[in-house]
Amino acid sequence: MSKAKKLAKPIDIWKKKRWHTILAPKLFNNQVIGESPALEPNMMLGRTVMANLMHLTRDMKNQHVDLTFEVEKIQGDTAYTQLKTYEVNPAYIKRFVRRNRDRIDDSFICKSSDGVLVQLKPFLLTRSLTTKSIATKMRNITRRYLAHYVSQNDYESIARDIVNYRVQRTLVDYVKHLYPLKACEIRVMGLVKGEIKNVVKPSSIDDLTPPSNERQQQRRRPREMREIKAGVQETEHALPMNVKRKVQVEGKEDLTEEKEEEVQEVKEA
Template sequence: MAKAKSRRRVRDTWKEKSWYTIKTPLMFEEKEIGETPAKDPELLIGRGVEVTMRELTGDFSKQYIKLRFEIENVAGDVANTKFTGHKTTTDYVRSMIRRGTSRIDASTIVTTKDEHRIKLHVLAVTIRRAKSSQQKYMRQVIEDLLKETAAERTYEELVKSSVNGKLASEIYHTAKKIYPLKRVEIIKSKVIN
């Protein structure tokens, strides 16, 4: 004899969820960067969101920059975020490095004027291959420059200048006096506190 199949009724949990609009922090003009569903708004807190600079500003030349945000609080149906860091795409980094050049990576934790700590990773690419002593000196100069610049700026000013390329430009103009550079880019940042 065939057994009668017992059918369990499956609950559709999607109908129980509400949609929340995700917005960037004030320093990025509280732009809408997406929507997300959640059963309870408390479950959204801590959720990460990644968006490209092009989606935020409309500038196609900044397509390679990915900004990371984390939902900090929920007010009504709006999920407010905080900036947690940024990174550039690996294909963009690879496109800068050519044979016969040197890649100089400088990574340091800096403290801003208003006591925020951010880890910045700078990539400098030379025009010709540099000696290891020159690379070491260049790395030290970049790290010192980052610390000095951060101490003079607020958290918001430092984040904006590191994301939009102004800080990389300042580093380039100072560091190229030591050794001819092709490019300087802040390829990664991470907010520590």
């Protein structure tokens, strides 16, 4: 009988793999967002990792935003990423959508100042029902402003301003004069690779209504006046009664002196 051939032992590939630490971009202070095994460092390129914005900013208010990071560079056992997509949770959007409100959505691709194609999906929600013409104007203004903004900034600045909610606040100021808004969000922001024909070209926004700083100051003035009055009342309550009476008497004496001076001026005339 022929001797039975010895079967080769299967090679355990997992023993050859090395773990690589994945870091977030500088926008999030290069925090560790995960680990991943790979046979070679180059195999890590292009891998994606999802994380919630709440865990990166330590703020509960950001739990409705999900981020996707893509590995773009490797140094040793460390993988560096860039922000690939910024997406608002659909359940968060559904909380705002109700009857007698108009939802305005849009989706387009524009190019940043450093040549990166960025896809934006803004979301507007009015406080009540409006006409189609007003909704169309709001959609067009939103597209014009965002396309102009993206063309004037690089991708890192765009991602930073959207994460910090600066773009959304400014967009509200450009649109709210047409109709009051209940919500204004950038529902999706993401990188687009490859050649895209339907890229929105930026145009001037000089004819649009800019954010009015005067209105914001007028809104703050009543609040400041209330704070000043509250401070005066607190100081008055803190004073003893005899000091309050002296202050009132001194004020009356000042008024009488002013009246006497006015009477003398009239007599001399």
